[in-house]
Amino acid sequence: MTPPTAEPGWARALLIGGAALLLGLFLLLPLAAVFTEALRRGWAPAWQALSDPDAVAAVRLTLLVAAIAVPVNTLGGLAAAWCIAKFRFSGRALLLALIDLPFSVSPVISGLVWVLLFGAHGWLGPWLQEHDIQIVFAVPGLVLATIFVTFPFIARTLIPLMQEQGRAAEEAAATLGASGWQTFRRVTLPEIRWALLSGVLLCNARAMGEFGAVSVVSGHIRGETNTMPLHVEILYNEYQFAGAFAVAALLALLALVTLGAKTLLERGGTPRSLAA
Amino acid sequence: MSIASPFRRRDALPGFGFSLGITLLWLSGIVLVPLLALLLRPLELGPLGFWHSVTEPRVLASLRLSFLGALAASAVNVPLGLLVAWVLVRYRFPGRRLLDGVVDLPFALPTAVAGLALTALYAPNGWLGAPLAALGVKVAYTPLGVALAMGFVGLPFVVRTVEPVLRDLPREAEEAASTLGATRVQTLWRVVLPALAPALLAGFAMASARAVGEYGSVIFIAGNMPMVSEIAPLLIVVRLEQFDYAGAAAVGLAMLALSFLLLLALNLANRLWRRA
Numbered sequence: 282m283t284p285p286t287a288e289p290g291w292a293r294a295l296l297i298g299g300a301a302l303l304l305g306l307f308l309l310l311p312l313a314a315v316f317t318e319a320l321r322r323g324w325a326p327a328w329q330a331l332s333d334p335d336a337v338a339a340v341r342l343t344l345l346v347a348a349i350a351v352p353v354n355t356l357g358g359l360a361a362a363w364c365i366a367k368f369r370f371s372g373r374a375l376l377l378a379l380i381d382l383p384f385s386v387s388p389v390i391s392g393l394v395w396v397l398l399f400g401a402h403g404w405l406g407p408w409l410q411e412h413d414i415q416i417v418f419a420v421p422g423l424v425l426a427t428i429f430v431t432f433p434f435i436a437r438t439l440i441p442l443m444q445e446q447g448r449a450a451e452e453a454a455a456t457l458g459a460s461g462w463q464t465f466r467r468v469t470l471p472e473i474r475w476a477l478l479s480g481v482l483l484c485n486a487r488a489m490g491e492f493g494a495v496s497v498v499s500g501h502i503r504g505e506t507n508t509m510p511l512h513v514e515i516l517y518n519e520y521q522f523a524g525a526f527a528v529a530a531l532l533a534l535l536a537l538v539t540l541g542a543k544t545l546l547e548r549g550g551t552p553r554s555l556a557a
Numbered sequence: 558m559s560i561a562s563p564f565r566r567r568d569a570l571p572g573f574g575f576s577l578g579i580t581l582l583w584l585s586g587i588v589l590v591p592l593l594a595l596l597l598r599p600l601e602l603g604p605l606g607f608w609h610s611v612t613e614p615r616v617l618a619s620l621r622l623s624f625l626g627a628l629a630a631s632a633v634n635v636p637l638g639l640l641v642a643w644v645l646v647r648y649r650f651p652g653r654r655l656l657d658g659v660v661d662l663p664f665a666l667p668t669a670v671a672g673l674a675l676t677a678l679y680a681p682n683g684w685l686g687a688p689l690a691a692l693g694v695k696v697a698y699t700p701l702g703v704a705l706a707m708g709f710v711g712l713p714f715v716v717r718t719v720e721p722v723l724r725d726l727p728r729e730a731e732e733a734a735s736t737l738g739a740t741r742v743q744t745l746w747r748v749v750l751p752a753l754a755p756a757l758l759a760g761f762a763m764a765s766a767r768a769v770g771e772y773g774s775v776i777f778i779a780g781n782m783p784m785v786s787e788i789a790p791l792l793i794v795v796r797l798e799q800f801d802y803a804g805a806a807a808v809g810l811a812m813l814a815l816s817f818l819l820l821l822a823l824n825l826a827n828r829l830w831r832r833a
Binding site: 296305308312353359369376379382386388390396398400402403428451455461477483492505510511514532533536539540543553 | 794
């Protein structure tokens, strides 16, 4: 007999089937469509699209931007997590809310703010032009927009975990004469390394896949300021569908690898506070 | 460091001033100063100019589409997200881990890739677009397509917000209800659902906030016809391309203000619900 706080078998099967159908049709099918479209004419055209010089330049630029943005946010995220999770001070809640701010802003706005500052008609635009410094429509703008968008990932992953761990272990280390750096490296870091890795992975995935923010600051100069997601758009708008989907498939693979790694890390015992 | 220690005694843990200093530098340099430009730039237009700029028919139409689309998509996502969260938390079945991973797909998939994939699927000759077209439903290049893409990016927010609350829900209440003679449906409707309502509302709010600003997933499937299927973030891009910085910032500011009001209203609703 069905226990009173469970659903009968048929209802259970219906609900599971419904959820599976929903996730399959709504979320999984688009992923399948990307790979199918990319390989519609076989591997050769897909490979050709990926080895095109503009595509290679886009991959290189994407890697470069992520290689700058992720370490910056890792450092900032670690610092923010240390002072927010281990200390009590006035303005702490406000600081926490401000760190979340980039999540609630449209990606387009995340790019727009940099144009308002550094664009030709921006606050600092004339000065930059005088000194021949290019930020918007160049690599620095792409980096800044990417840092803005991926800003909260690492801090948000670390803060709940470090708060939960408290500060007793660190206090003991400090009392026993460890320096601040030693305490962090020998006591705190081993405790948070998997969560940190997970946060870095998510930050990196978003940094490489960001579209709206970089699209505003990029200027779409082929071979120079085109990241992979922007290259996808250009190819698509030129009706080079096979090429667009081939580059998109590469980005989708990155997402799948990130998801897989994140699942593995969570199974390793870190709490799942990564969503949202 | 000149920042006063919050504790009367000297703190046993070092690094507060140092980490707070880095955090403030990182936060203000990347987030606060740029956002200040967004707040101040529309001032150039004057109050009346600002009002005219954001009440142009094309702007109003795009704001309406972005907000109504996001609200409609999130409203549909609430029951769907609840179904998925319920199945993942309450049932054990083969493939559960896979389904759990699929939920995070919209988080991980770069938005441009999602946009491309959805367009390929729901275009009149796509896997899902063709049968829908036969039924007389046009999805791609219509406001319905915009809402669909917004639903895609928002679903994980609902699932991941409801899941932990559902997991921690005490079973005793359900047992008590059934002992007192309630049917399973009555128990779910009168006991479980009200307990989940705040989480559902929070998920709805997060999904809406994300969907309002969404750009990459939407612009490919939207068709971007002014007054019909043009979203507000795209209008920012259009104005930037015309070097109308103040006008672009005005649209951005209007979006932020409306999002803020929306979240405030939902927060208030949540509070009233908790008090009742």
